Amino acid sequence: MSRTPDSSAVLAALRTAFGADEVLAGDSSPRHLRDWSTASGGVPLAILRPRSTEELSRSAAETALMRTLKQSLDPRGILNPGKML
16 A cells, blocks of 8 residues: 655655755745646645746757657647647
């Protein structure tokens, strides 16, 4: 039987992996960042912030690879035109 870890253990693991400044939880998480996709509107356990904009961007090689994969899967460009994987 698997056991679900408690939230404090999950938060500690996230802070260890990503750094304490990148993990927002509890009162430090912005109130506007809620999950309104459910009927009750959930509040996330934690919000992870990138350390820099470089963590959000793709290299030229990665972009080229994604375009190549998209072209092989959609040679006529009819599925989400102009979008990459």
